[in-house]
Amino acid sequence: MIRYLRPGEVDRPQWDALLGRAPNGLIYGLSWYLDIVSPGWAALVKEEAGRYVAVLPLPVRTKFGLRYLKQPLFAQQLGLFYLEAPTAADWQQIGALLRQRFRFITQYAFNTRNQELLGPGQPGLAGAAFTTYYLSLQPNYPQLLAGYKANRRWRLNQARRRGLRVEPSTDIDLLVRIFAEYTAPKIHGVIGEAYEYRLLRALYAAASQQHMAHMWQARAATGEVVAMILLFEFNGQLTYIFNSSTPAGKEAGAISVLLDEVFRTYAGRATTFDFEAPEVASVAHFYASFGSVAAPFHAIAANRLPWPVRQLKAARMALYRRLRPRPAPPAD
Numbered sequence: 001m002i003r004y005l006r007p008g009e010v011d012r013p014q015w016d017a018l019l020g021r022a023p024n025g026l027i028y029g030l031s032w033y034l035d036i037v038s039p040g041w042a043a044l045v046k047e048e049a050g051r052y053v054a055v056l057p058l059p060v061r062t063k064f065g066l067r068y069l070k071q072p073l074f075a076q077q078l079g080l081f082y083l084e085a086p087t088a089a090d091w092q093q094i095g096a097l098l099r100q101r102f103r104f105i106t107q108y109a110f111n112t113r114n115q116e117l118l119g120p121g122q123p124g125l126a127g128a129a130f131t132t133y134y135l136s137l138q139p140n141y142p143q144l145l146a147g148y149k150a151n152r153r154w155r156l157n158q159a160r161r162r163g164l165r166v167e168p169s170t171d172i173d174l175l176v177r178i179f180a181e182y183t184a185p186k187i188h189g190v191i192g193e194a195y196e197y198r199l200l201r202a203l204y205a206a207a208s209q210q211h212m213a214h215m216w217q218a219r220a221a222t223g224e225v226v227a228m229i230l231l232f233e234f235n236g237q238l239t240y241i242f243n244s245s246t247p248a249g250k251e252a253g254a255i256s257v258l259l260d261e262v263f264r265t266y267a268g269r270a271t272t273f274d275f276e277a278p279e280v281a282s283v284a285h286f287y288a289s290f291g292s293v294a295a296p297f298h299a300i301a302a303n304r305l306p307w308p309v310r311q312l313k314a315a316r317m318a319l320y321r322r323l324r325p326r327p328a329p330p331a332d
Contacts, residue, residue, distance in 0.1 A: 002093045004101060005043045007060070014052045015043075019081055020235060024113035027212065027234035028075035029057050036202045037072035044097055046082075046090065054082035056094065058101075059108075066305075068104040074199055074241065076132065076276050077297055079110030079117075091116055095125060102302065109299040117298040125300040133275040133284065133292035137238070141267035145260075147291030156260055159253030163221040166261040170215060172204045175228045179244035200230075200242060207232050214238075216262060218254040227254030231262065238266065239274045259290065 012031045019025040027033055034041045038059035046054035057078050061070045071078070080086055080094065098105070109130065110117050117127065137144065145153065169175075176197045184190040207213035212234050218227045226249030230242040245255055263273070275287040288294070 002044050002046045002054070002090065002097065004097055005045050007040045007042055010043050010045070011052065015055055018052045018055055018083065022081045022083060022235070024111055025081050025235040026077060026111060026237065027207075027232050027239060028078060029055070029081050030234070032206050032210075033075070033203065034059070034072075036206060037075050037199060044080075044094060053084065054080055054086060054090065056080045066104060067102065068106065069098075069102050069108045070106045071109050071299070073196060074203060077109050077111040079108075079114045079297075081111070086114075086116070088116075098125065098300075099302070099304075103304040105300060105302040107299050107301050110297055112295045112297045114298065117300075125302050127298050127300040129296050130279060130299055131284070131294050131296050132277045133287040134295045135263070135273040135275070135290055135292040137263060137266040137269055137271045137273055139267065141264045144263050144267055144291065149289040149291070152256070152289035155253055156256055159257050162252045164226070164252060164254055164257050165219045165221075166258060167217060167219065168215065169217040169225075169228060170208075171217070171228075172201055172215070172230075174217075174225060175215065175230060175242065175244050176200065178225070178228060178246055179242075182246055183244060203232075203241075204230065216258050218249060218252075218258050220248060220252065224248070226252060227258060229255065229258050229262070233271075236270055237272050237274055238262070240276050263290070 010031065015031050019029050028037075034057055038057075038061075040060055040062075042058040042060045044056040044058065045052055059070055059072045059075070059078070061068055080090075086094075098108075105125070112132065112134075135144075139147075148156070180192065180197070184192065190196060204213055204215075212232050214231045214233060216229050216231075217225045220226050224246070227245040228243065229240065232239045232241050240259075243255060243258075249255070266273070273292070275292060277284050277287050284294075
């Protein structure tokens with residue numbers, strides 16, 4: 001039977017041990033990770049003989065006395081993590097508990113191994129399919145390179161002629177600073193140090209303590225760092241969490257060089273690289289050019305709030321859209 005556990009009722013050692021053994025365990029679901037991105041998280045847990053055999057984290061938020069679910073930043077997929085594949089009865093219980101506990105779900109993303117939800121989803125919980133991209137690093141590097149699209153190999157050869165030097169890094173401040181200066185102004189809604197950057201720094205610090213964080217940087221011939229990437233490693237999966245690049249780095253193709261060096265380093269290992277792709281066609285095309293494979297996952301939403309509350313919420317959102325600040329246009 002699947003039970004709902006309130007914040008603080010979860011057996012954390014059991015929880016994290018299950019994530020490490022689960023065939024679909026993701027770093028996003030570890031208790032310390034959830035503490036950072038979704039303080040006060042709750043859970044659905046299936047036990048057998050007092051042992052956790054399946055868990056589903058619930059990123060609970062509260063606003064104006066309303067409890068609801070919202071997918072946390074820096075946690076692309078959650079959903080059910082398990083030792084054995086869930087049954088149809090398990091999914092029915094999960095759907096019933098979610099409907100019972102939450103009248104409002106802005107979005108909740110299940111993971112790519114929760115294939116049963118692809119298609120109709122759970123009754124009463126509207127959903128949509130999203131896509132990330134996976135690349136198996138099990139083949140040797142020449143095989144991986146042969147899997148790149150011809151245009152990607154050509155661009156890599158062009159980039160290498162720039163004399164870029166790839167090296168490990170621990171400078172999270174530089175990663176954030178490059179992003180804040182060159183990329184954030186082009187993205188609407190970035191709050192900065194009060195939210196996104198604070199979370200990123202906290203995640204990096206915690207993952208580093210667990211030896212799960214890897215940062216790489218590309219340095220130009222002039223000595224300037226022109227691009228950086230941050231990866232988290234857990235349970236045979238290497239997740240592409242964040243990147244930043246200067247204009248010079250973009251012109252030089254430095255991100256391609258960094259990713260290629262990571263694939264060269266990990267080639268031959270039983271590791272899957274998750275590009276953590278956004279729903280942006282140009283970015284998906286870039287990730288696919290490395291020979292990666294599209295992996296769909298399902299996200300649900302629900303709004304069963306009383307009609308007056310729905311109207312009030314819609315009015316507030318309309319006002320916000322009218323009054324929100326507009327980002328400055330990028331410099332020519």
